[in-house]
Amino acid sequence: MPRSDRLFEIIQILRAARAPLRAEDLAAQLEVSKRTVYRDIAALQAMRTPVEGEAGVGYVLRKGYDLPPLNFDAEEMEALHVGLAMLMRTGDGALQQAAARVSRKITDVHASADWLQVAPWGAPPDDPEQGCVPVARLRAAVRDARKLRLCYVDKDGKQTDRVLRPLGLIYHVECTLLAGWCELRGGFRHFRTDRMLAADLLEQSFAEDAPMLRKLWREQEDWNYIFSP
Incomplete structure (x- = not known):
């Protein structure tokens, strides 16, 4: 941090x-x-x-110290409440903790909208103690445009080791996918986080190529439904 x-x-x-x-x-x-x-x-x-x-x-x-209030109307507050609650479905532990912190900050200055409830069931939690790869590590790789060495098991149980240029994360209800350019296959691939055995950040950066690769990936996969404010 x-x-x-x-x-x-x-x-x-x-x-x-x-x-x-x-x-x-x-x-x-x-x-x-x-x-x-x-x-x-x-x-x-x-x-x-x-x-x-x-x-x-x-x-x-000391009492009396505060930060400037957040100015949201009623529907914006309800949208924030539901959106933050839905992060519990991602299995991304670090994002869930961040969502809880944001919720506390918002309720400090606005009335709670706890009458809006979101079912928490979704992707399994990325608990490192259970051998899971933390999704926060994958987000860091995408954010910093650093290559990633991935040990992965496919749907048939075949294990491979490969180097990726990670480009994005896609949160589905039942799982989270990491999208990237796979150097082993020479193309764009998507990997379920719950099938990753290990994911290690490498020192190699691909920052210069990241915008072009991400543009090509979105065009090829037609990810037009991704929310973009």
Whole structure:
């Protein structure tokens, strides 16, 4: 997580806290070291963010500090509520956690729309403890235009190792697909995340070719239904 995002997240965690939070509590939530938390708190205090702390007690955000409110009308709020809830169907654990954080930020300044319910069933969770490849790693590969070494089992049980240029993720109800240019086959291919045995980020970048490849992929696969605001 970039430092600027982490500082923002610390503010949000402290705003929502009902009691002082220790450095180790913040470190656990942010998945960083206590030393990093100490540095971040110092940076926030240097920017005159009213974070107060006491040894052995923890940190609090002084009352009255807030961020500019979000201005959405009723239907926009309901769209956000349903859209964020539907992320529970993707199996993408990191996106689900991000959706929960966004929901908390929104309900801090707007009334909840909890009367709109979305069934959570969908793709299986990408739990690394169960041997699953985290979808967040695949998104990072697409976002950073870095090649990916993939160990994959096809529908017939055949295992292959290949290098991909990852181009996009497609979230279906029952599974998530990674689209990319496969160097083994010399063409565009789609891979179910639940059939991946391993996916390792490589140092090789294809940033210069990514826009052209993504354009060709969308034209070839005719992904016209993809929502584009």
